[in-house]
Amino acid sequence: MAKTEKRPSRAEQKARRPQEILEAAFEEFTAKGYAATRVEDVAARLGVTKGTIYLYFPTKEVLFEEMFRHMSTPFKDVLASVGTFQGSYANRLRALLLLAYEKIPNDRKTRELLRLTLSDGTRFPDIVDRHFDEFIAPLVAAVRALVEEGVSAGEFRRGAAANYPDVVASSILHVAVWRLMFADRRPLDGPAFIEAHFDLALNGLLQRS
Amino acid sequence: MAKTEKRPSRAEQKARRPQEILEAAFEEFTAKGYAATRVEDVAARLGVTKGTIYLYFPTKEVLFEEMFRHMSTPFKDVLASVGTFQGSYANRLRALLLLAYEKIPNDRKTRELLRLTLSDGTRFPDIVDRHFDEFIAPLVAAVRALVEEGVSAGEFRRGAAANYPDVVASSILHVAVWRLMFADRRPLDGPAFIEAHFDLALNGLLQRS
Amino acid sequence: MAKTEKRPSRAEQKARRPQEILEAAFEEFTAKGYAATRVEDVAARLGVTKGTIYLYFPTKEVLFEEMFRHMSTPFKDVLASVGTFQGSYANRLRALLLLAYEKIPNDRKTRELLRLTLSDGTRFPDIVDRHFDEFIAPLVAAVRALVEEGVSAGEFRRGAAANYPDVVASSILHVAVWRLMFADRRPLDGPAFIEAHFDLALNGLLQRS
Amino acid sequence: MAKTEKRPSRAEQKARRPQEILEAAFEEFTAKGYAATRVEDVAARLGVTKGTIYLYFPTKEVLFEEMFRHMSTPFKDVLASVGTFQGSYANRLRALLLLAYEKIPNDRKTRELLRLTLSDGTRFPDIVDRHFDEFIAPLVAAVRALVEEGVSAGEFRRGAAANYPDVVASSILHVAVWRLMFADRRPLDGPAFIEAHFDLALNGLLQRS
DNA sequence: TATGAATGAGCTTTCATTCAT
DNA sequence: CATGAATGAAAGCTCATTCAT
Structure with a gap:
């Protein structure tokens, strides 16, 4: 031993x-x-x-x-669990976005690969496609699926936002870029930001009573 | 002649x-x-x-x-006009965000400088600060001011989103990064995206009846 | 006017x-x-x-x-006056050397051209010959003439020094090189040095009583 | 093997x-x-x-x-042996100067470093000081010491030359500069020059009978 | 006469890549 | 496997020289 x-x-x-x-x-x-x-x-x-x-x-x-x-760690796999989510669509969406926050702006690896994609994508076109296939497409697809289900279920409003799910997830990218740019020089209050994001997105999506 | x-x-x-x-x-x-x-x-x-x-x-x-x-063309100056906006706060916010879309993701100069800030900010720390002072800070400040006024006027909800205005503007950055990354390879439907953004943000902010 | x-x-x-x-x-x-x-x-x-x-x-x-x-100002001309010198050979030699001190180490132009001759003589072989013809040869010739006359007249000793007049004049070069090298950082007491030179050279040349 | x-x-x-x-x-x-x-x-x-x-x-x-x-090979070390010299001060001085001739104008390394000191001393001030400390100062000090002892012993004359020992050694520099300047184009008869130097210097220093 | 923008050859320095040990 | 000396093809920068104005 x-x-x-x-x-x-x-x-x-x-x-x-x-x-x-x-x-x-x-x-x-x-x-x-x-x-x-x-x-x-x-x-x-x-x-x-x-x-x-x-x-x-x-x-x-x-x-x-x-x-x-x-x-570049697989994000698709993580998203697979979305299918198992329970509860209201609002809560499912919240859970999904939380996963994305963890995997994209809060994960140093993913975040830095985003930087490389932006800075050296010209020289390495592959990484751009890879980045799209690995992160963007699955996330957008998952959000879209959830939102569409929520709309069908009558929980979410029908409307422009529901048709363009990127907009629901875009704050995630904002945090990633912020961190890449400012690192510790201008720290961002992650939990508060996420809370605000949920507040805005869910209120924006939910059926008005 | x-x-x-x-x-x-x-x-x-x-x-x-x-x-x-x-x-x-x-x-x-x-x-x-x-x-x-x-x-x-x-x-x-x-x-x-x-x-x-x-x-x-x-x-x-x-x-x-x-x-x-x-x-780097001055964005602050553009924002100065915000003070003269009339009408509902929803409309004023819409106009402000439209300005930002024009000046950040739709303006090739600004968009590309964002790329440089991300890729070479390490070597040129000045440009990071410059970028913050020139674009981020004024935009966030303008959004915050408008949202706070809208809240005071009873038009916007009080809530997490209202406290963290970055979240309201974050879709703008999303478009910029998307264009930098994919250029014409995966075109983004600008007007539809903006429409979705407004739909989500305004519904998210407005007082629920 | x-x-x-x-x-x-x-x-x-x-x-x-x-x-x-x-x-x-x-x-x-x-x-x-x-x-x-x-x-x-x-x-x-x-x-x-x-x-x-x-x-x-x-x-x-x-x-x-x-x-x-x-x-490069003509040194030959200056030396022409040597023929008119009067008095003892010791005094004539003294006067000649004084002329040489004035024209070589004490004259900034000549002194600096000496530096160039040493540093860039490889690239400009002409200036080496020029320097020889202009300064070295005439001076040595003048010293030699005077010393030989002094020997003939019985005032100077016959001997090795009399045969190699460079040695009589060599202190002059020493001062020039010293000044080129140290400039004001290690100033050289010109008059004292010259006095020592005359003391040594004349005592070295004069017939021992 | x-x-x-x-x-x-x-x-x-x-x-x-x-x-x-x-x-x-x-x-x-x-x-x-x-x-x-x-x-x-x-x-x-x-x-x-x-x-x-x-x-x-x-x-x-x-x-x-x-x-x-x-x-730049150490000249100081060589000079250390001066203390062990025996015989008349004239002979000791002769031996010392001979050492200096070997180490300065006859040693290609030292000679060429002198050229560099003159030509590039402006750009590399260190080498000037180094040259002084390594060659000039020790040589002058050694000559001075020997001359002073010779004066004390009554062998050398008191006088200006004895007070300014550079003048006794200056012919050495003359040979170095000559060689740097003319190389083989105007060869200098080393032994004859040295003989003339000793003849002049010793006669110039010795007590007149 | 004088200017100074422009050139192009050349120099110092860097670095991906190779290969003998 | 690993080393690190060596290479050679650049890349940043300089400067003598030219020439349109």
Whole structure:
């Protein structure tokens, strides 16, 4: 029982290398952008040398792309649970948006990948599509489904907002961008913001009595 | 009448140069980001050589900073007109948000500067503050003022949304980010989105009968 | 009569230009050496622009060469007066060396041209020869002539020093190099040094009683 | 025994590199001066490329400074042996000056560093001080000490020359400058010059019988 | 005559990539 | 596996020189 969870064996260490590199690459690329990041910086963060990086990834571009893929955690899966939600549609929508807040602006990985998508999307068109398929489309689809069901059930108003569900979720992006831009320099009161968002969105959607 | 509008004289050319350069720089920097843009690209866009750029701007960094300053058109001034708005607070808010849509996601300059702020804000902290002071703060302040007046007048509900006006305006940022990210690849139906936004926000804010 | 000696007329101004340029070039070239001096620096010192320099001198190299020629004042002429010296050979030698001190280490022009000869002689072999012909050879010849006459007259000892007159004059170069190297940071007591030089040289040369 | 003295191993090569570079830099910088030397010239002399130089030295300026430090061999140490000299003060002084001739004008390294001190001392003030502390000050101090002892012992005359020992040593600088300036184009008969120097200096210093 | 905008060749420095050890 | 010395292709910046005004 002694050696359990001790430092990894050489073999384990080796197996872990690629992931370590991708994680180090994430830190560097998100901090400085693709062009301004040097392969050596990534290596230095791991305490290895440039050559080692090239042992696992053939070029800086591939490193970037694989890092992006590795760090973008599946949001679709999370959304799968939406189907199991119970209660009023208002509460279901609230729960869904809460999930999105957790996964997008509050999750550093997702948030920083959004930055990369905006800054280096020109050079890596794939990541833009990926970002859309991974985050935007599923979220919008889930919101739309819920809103439509709520409308059918007579809980939500029919109207422009119901037809364009992005607008219901757009505050989420606002928080993400705010955090990317200001970090700790202008902290944002997350819970209060979310509360205001729910207040506005649900009042905006609910049938007027 | 003959020679009017011929090629500019030497003096005219010179007077125009700095602006031409700043505008070319805007195109290049926004297309590729600071690090990936070469001074020579900016020059080539104007049909001149690198050296010419350095005749007007001492370093690439200064070129970037002055470009940013030159291209960020005052939003505060636009907002000044808000005070003159008439009619219901709902309409006034609608007019205010429309102004913001025009000036932020629909104005290519502002939109692209937002991208730069996100991608190169780390290297140029000034532009982050500038962006905040120039766009975010005035807009939030204007929305807050209007909402508070609307609440006082009994037209708007008191509530979380009224206390956190960012949430009312956040869809604007959503459109900006969407356009930056997808450009023409996934066009966004602007008018429909705006309509949905107003529908949601005003229903969310108005006193329930 | 009032305006006599007032500011020069345009024609005079023009006629003076080349010299002004050469003098400005002297300041710049001696301060930074040939390679590190920019033509624009020379122009700026005169309050004109680069183009003006090229109106008078076709290239930077020619400017340098002509500057060198222009600033190297004839030492030979000065030495001509040596033939008229009277009195003991010791006194004549003293007078000759004093002339050399005035013309070489104490004359800023000559001193600085010595620096250029050492630093840029590789690129401009002419100036080395020029320096030799203009300063070294005449001085050594004059010293040699005087010493030989002094020996013939029985006033100076025959001996190694008399055969190699450079050694008699070498302290002069020492002062020049010292001043070039240390300028005002380690001032050299000129009169005391010269006195010591005469003391040593004359005692070294005079017949032992 | 076979492979001994074959091409150096990677490790040996690496250990040697910095010195190789400094020596190549010495050749280039002394031949053309700081400004006119290209880092690529230094590299080419070693058969490597520019990049290699920057692997060892961060900037051209640092390369120059470290080269200067590396090539200036301690003169002070040599002078330490002066204290052990025996015999007449004339002979001791002769021995001391001979040491100085060996170390300053006859040693190519020292001689060329003198050239750099004169040509690039403005840009690198440190090397001027270094040159003073390393060569000038110790030499003058040693001469002074010996002369003073010789005066105390009654062997040397009291007088101006004894008070200003630079003058006794100044011929040494003369030879250095001559060689820097004329190299092989006007060779200087070293031994004869030195003989003349001793003849003059000792006769100039010794008590007149 | 004088200007100064513009050029283009060249220099310093950087960095992705390779490869012998 | 890992290293890190070396490369070479840029990229930022400079400056002698030109030329339209």
